[in-house]
Amino acid sequence: MRAADNQSTDSAPGGGFSGTAQVPVISISGLSKTYQGGFQALKSVDLEIRKGEIFALLGPNGAGKTTMISIVCGIVTPSTGKVIADGHDIQRDYRAARTKIGLVPQELHTDQFERVIDTVNFSRGLFGKPRNPAYVEKILRDLTLWEKRNNKIMELSGGMKRRVMIAKALSHEPDILFLDEPTAGVDVELRRDMWALVHQLRTSGVTIILTTHYIEEAEEMADRVGVINKGELILVEEKATLMKKLGRKTLTLNLAEPMTAIPDGLSDWKLTIKADGNELEYEFDANAERTGVPSLLRRTSDLGIAFKDLNTRQSSLEEIFVGLVSDRKGEK
Numbered sequence: 336m337r338a339a340d341n342q343s344t345d346s347a348p349g350g351g352f353s354g355t356a357q358v359p360v361i362s363i364s365g366l367s368k369t370y371q372g373g374f375q376a377l378k379s380v381d382l383e384i385r386k387g388e389i390f391a392l393l394g395p396n397g398a399g400k401t402t403m404i405s406i407v408c409g410i411v412t413p414s415t416g417k418v419i420a421d422g423h424d425i426q427r428d429y430r431a432a433r434t435k436i437g438l439v440p441q442e443l444h445t446d447q448f449e450r451v452i453d454t455v456n457f458s459r460g461l462f463g464k465p466r467n468p469a470y471v472e473k474i475l476r477d478l479t480l481w482e483k484r485n486n487k488i489m490e491l492s493g494g495m496k497r498r499v500m501i502a503k504a505l506s507h508e509p510d511i512l513f514l515d516e517p518t519a520g521v522d523v524e525l526r527r528d529m530w531a532l533v534h535q536l537r538t539s540g541v542t543i544i545l546t547t548h549y550i551e552e553a554e555e556m557a558d559r560v561g562v563i564n565k566g567e568l569i570l571v572e573e574k575a576t577l578m579k580k581l582g583r584k585t586l587t588l589n590l591a592e593p594m595t596a597i598p599d600g601l602s603d604w605k606l607t608i609k610a611d612g613n614e615l616e617y618e619f620d621a622n623a624e625r626t627g628v629p630s631l632l633r634r635t636s637d638l639g640i641a642f643k644d645l646n647t648r649q650s651s652l653e654e655i656f657v658g659l660v661s662d663r664k665g666e667k
């Protein structure tokens with residue numbers, strides 16, 4: 336499928352990825368999930384996550400992100416397909432695979448009456464790991480939770496509670512961390528804190544896979560981006576390559592006189608009338624040798640189309656994403 340093809344061709348990591356070169360730490364192949372009742376939430380997904388990278392899985396609501404994470408973490412059983420996590424088959428060798436993985440779920444659920452340090456120690460114990468006060472102290476300090484270690488969870492702010500969830504997920508020293516919508520519903524400041532924290536975790540050698548609705552988050556953090564839509568992984572790409580390859584520029588002409596239809600003389604350009612006929616938009620590839628901009632401006636002048644102002648802007652990852660998802664809708 337397309338996503339796998341992309342992976343085999345993108346050899347040179349861009350966008351600041353500095354992890355160990357191209358070693359897959361998770362290999363997903365032919366992964367499908369049909370829930371009871373017949374709904375197919377995942378459709379033959381192939382994906383390799385590289386050791387040491389930050390991978391952002393983007394997709395609209397209901398795309399299958401949580402389903403995919405839940406399968407890798409052993410919470411949901413796949414209908415078909417295979418997942419190898421750090422050399423271990425997640426079904427045949429579940430315990431060994433799960434030990435390598437930490438999961439910060441979307442919903443914050445933990446015993447509100449428990450003390451921070453106890454809940455983290457308890458999570459570690461669930462993986463059969465012996466107590467390690469020095470390690471637990473380190474993660475609590477890294478997460479700026481050390482001062483709060485004796486507080487009950489219920490006494491913490493929402494942001495602190497999220498940090499506790501991360502501390503729990505890291506308690507058994509996993510190499511791979513899944514963050515399911517780490518900043519859903521948090522304020523901008525906390526989101527930035529969380530981004531810094533994720534970068535710091537990556538520096539410490541943890542591979543991070545996060546799901547997000549926030550394109551801005553993928554743009555800020557990810558080395559690579561996967562786009563999932565209706566259970567299909569429709570693209571996997573280096574973030575920088577994606578933005579460069581699919582990034583378009585838009586030229587907007589603010590017309591002196593409103594226009595109702597695009598004149599025949601402008602049919603060679605990909606133009607759209609916007610703002611009730613007051614704007615003419617031209618989308619072009621900024622990397623192309625011939626962008627078509629100078630010739631368009633000459634032609635508008637020849638045709639006597641006057642404009643008051645003009646501006647250009649680069650399309651964001653958000654527009655790329657919306658374009659991709661809607662293109663696919665068109666294909667069906």
Ligand SMILES: Nc1ncnc2c1ncn2[C@@H]1O[C@H](COP(=O)(O)OP(=O)(O)OP(=O)(O)O)[C@@H](O)[C@H]1O
Nearest residue numbers: 370371374376394395396397398399400401402403
């Ligand atoms: N246990 C279940 N039984 C039946 N259908 C389910 C079950 N869990 C999820 N689904 C359906 O599978 C689809 C994918 O859900 P999933 O939670 O994986 O999406 P998501 O991409 O994580 O969405 P969101 O961004 O809203 O969390 C949805 O249509 C959802 O309703």
